[in-house]
Amino acid sequence: MSSVGVVSTVGLPKIRMFEKDVIPIVEGGKGIAVSDGRSCGAWAAAGCVGTFSGVNADSYDSMGAYAPMVFYKKLRADRQQELLAQSIIGGIRQAEIAHEVSSGRGAISMNVMWEMGGVELVLEGILQKASKLIDNVVCGAGMPYRLAEIASKFGTFYSPIVSSARAFSALWKRTYHKFSEWLGSVVYEDPWLAGGHNGLSNAEDPLIPEAPYSRIARLRAVMNEFGLEHVPIVIAGGVWSLAEWRDLIRNDEVGSVAFQFGTRAMLTVESPIPDKWKNALMNIEKGDVSLNKFSPTGFYSSAVRNRFLRELEERSERQVPCSYEKERDDDFAVRVWRSGRTVYVKSRYDDIVREWLEAGFSAPLQTPSATLIFVSEGKAAQILSHQVECVGCLSRCLFSGWDQSGECRFSNSSDPRSFCIQKTLQSVAHGGDVENELMFSGHNGYRFSRDPFYANGFVPTVQQLVDRLIDELDASESADVAESHLKTREA
Numbered sequence: 001m002s003s004v005g006v007v008s009t010v011g012l013p014k015i016r017m018f019e020k021d022v023i024p025i026v027e028g029g030k031g032i033a034v035s036d037g038r039s040c041g042a043w044a045a046a047g048c049v050g051t052f053s054g055v056n057a058d059s060y061d062s063m064g065a066y067a068p069m070v071f072y073k074k075l076r077a078d079r080q081q082e083l084l085a086q087s088i089i090g091g092i093r094q095a096e097i098a099h100e101v102s103s104g105r106g107a108i109s110m111n112v113m114w115e116m117g118g119v120e121l122v123l124e125g126i127l128q129k130a131s132k133l134i135d136n137v138v139c140g141a142g143m144p145y146r147l148a149e150i151a152s153k154f155g156t157f158y159s160p161i162v163s164s165a166r167a168f169s170a171l172w173k174r175t176y177h178k179f180s181e182w183l184g185s186v187v188y189e190d191p192w193l194a195g196g197h198n199g200l201s202n203a204e205d206p207l208i209p210e211a212p213y214s215r216i217a218r219l220r221a222v223m224n225e226f227g228l229e230h231v232p233i234v235i236a237g238g239v240w241s242l243a244e245w246r247d248l249i250r251n252d253e254v255g256s257v258a259f260q261f262g263t264r265a266m267l268t269v270e271s272p273i274p275d276k277w278k279n280a281l282m283n284i285e286k287g288d289v290s291l292n293k294f295s296p297t298g299f300y301s302s303a304v305r306n307r308f309l310r311e312l313e314e315r316s317e318r319q320v321p322c323s324y325e326k327e328r329d330d331d332f333a334v335r336v337w338r339s340g341r342t343v344y345v346k347s348r349y350d351d352i353v354r355e356w357l358e359a360g361f362s363a364p365l366q367t368p369s370a371t372l373i374f375v376s377e378g379k380a381a382q383i384l385s386h387q388v389e390c391v392g393c394l395s396r397c398l399f400s401g402w403d404q405s406g407e408c409r410f411s412n413s414s415d416p417r418s419f420c421i422q423k424t425l426q427s428v429a430h431g432g433d434v435e436n437e438l439m440f441s442g443h444n445g446y447r448f449s450r451d452p453f454y455a456n457g458f459v460p461t462v463q464q465l466v467d468r469l470i471d472e473l474d475a476s477e478s479a480d481v482a483e484s485h486l487k488t489r490e491a
Contacts, residue, residue: 012242012249012470014047015256017232018135018157018184020107023047025242025466026234028262029111029138030196030440031055032422033429034273035265037094041101042270042462044108049258051109051138052098054126055116056083056393056422057090066430071391076402080392084118088125095130107135109159113197114142115297117392117404120150127154136184141197141299145171148179157184159234163191163198165218172226185232186223187260188216193238195263195442197299198291206291206300212238213247213254220254229255236260240444242469243476261469263442267454269461273429280304280434282457286446296399296418304439308424311379316417318356318374320349322366334372337363337380343372365416373416386420393422 014021027043029035029051036052043050061067069086071079091110098108110126112119123137131154139147140161151158160176162168168186176183191198192209212235220233232255239245239259248257266273267281290305294312303309322334322343330347343366345353356374363380364372375383390400397403399421401414421438428437448454453468460468 012473015232015258016230017049017258018107020135022049022107022258023466023470024232024258025049025469026109026236026258026260027051027265028195028236028260029053029109030262030266031111031113032425033058034271034440035111036272037097038101038272039265039268039270039462040094040098040108042268043265043466044098044102044106046463046466047106048466049107049109049136050098050102051111052094054087054091054094054110054112054122054137056087056426057094059086059090059093068430069426076390076392077404079390080117080404083391083393084121084125087118087122091122091126092130095126095133099133108133109136109138110134111138114139114144114147115299115395116141117394117402119395120146123147123150127151127156131156138185138187140187140189141297143167143171145175148176148182152179152182155182157182159183159185159187161187161189161236162219163189164215165222168219169222177226180226180228183228183231185234185258186219186228187234187236188212188219189260190215190237191300192291193302193443194236195289195302195445196440197295197297197301198237216248216257217253224255232256232258234258234260236262238442238444240264240447242473246473246476249473261465263445264465265462266441267448267459268465269459274431274434276431277428277434277439278459279457280439281441281445282448282454284441284445284448289441289443289445291443294418296397296415296421297394298396298398302441302443304434304441304445306439307435308437308439312417312419315373315375315379318361319367319371319417320345320353322370322372334364336366336372337377338384339366341366345372367417368413368415375416380416383416386423387414387416389423390420391422397421 015024025048027050031053032055040050040052059067071082073079073082134156136157136159137151138159144160147158160171190212235257239261242259245259248254267278288305289302290309291300291302293300295301322345324343326344331344332350333342334345335342360376361374363375363377365380366372387400390402392402395404398415399418424438428434428439
């Protein structure tokens, strides 16, 4: 990183965000019960910015026990309405819990993803009842053009998540300039290092990461052109220690900044994820987190390369082109599993197809890319069952073919190379098998096993983690000051 404009001073100064003075540390918002009111309230109580997820947020029964989402309707569009109603109830409850736990300290954000099914209805529904409890709405996974309009209507700040200056410029010019007074921050999320869904564009190579400093500086330059010098940039993705980002603190080129902790925030006492997930994080090795494009959103995402992810990789490897018409005499016929439709495969694939069939992958499934994948009959039955049970959790789902653009409908373009993200994230967040479910993590997850702070399985409270982050920063700056004084004396 560049050190342009840096003034070395011990301590982490508070900054002004959402009309509050806060420690510039932000809890990363992680979907479906991974960031909830308890964790959000704890980060806010520590004087920071806490974040709870408004994506299919948890509800509770009259005894305070978790109440799983239940769907009764037959039509997918109707099931989506059930999902939205339950999500609004859950989001309001998580806002109430966060407010109670925070005791009025810090700030509270709600995180949503723009590609979430019915996101605008969920936002409106939660803010109608809980806007006084929520300081800010942060939103990514898509281009949230209407975020500013919706949040400002309820007197709530908004913070888009972007991965480039270009993306923010598009948002600003299209709609955000009309609601500039409610722009609370801009979250820059590194598309190569962040956990969960990443904002890699088609122009960027997933295998060639760019250094974050220049991208952040370009974002600030664009914001300054729009008169937004006072709006903080929240740096997200790959943030493990404040000490490693000292060059951006009190830096004239990048201006006011805060730092978002996503992966590291998962391993705290207040984090709601199950103990088996926390234990798994303790044992991640370098390289175990994989950047992949299996998500039904169509976005790249980063997750632990466990059995769940490896099965998806293997599923796509057992893939051959196919056609509806026989193009050559030696093309051979294959019947698609369950539908019985006949398609044709080139003779050069005969040996490998026979090998897959003999290995038990006897259920060919058709993809929208004019290919067949070969899976076991048990896996094929699971895939088709999950597709049929779609509840419209995304505005457009590659896996199930659901598409709510215009009139809600279910298309025939379902892709068996993907998965039902609603089912797996609900499962892993509520005690499911972490090896056989999607387990998101940032690429720094391997550092849990190497950082002495977590020795002997130690799990800190949020306050202990915040203290640790600030102490590490102070120690690094004090060491540099001492080294500078020593060099001066020697000179």
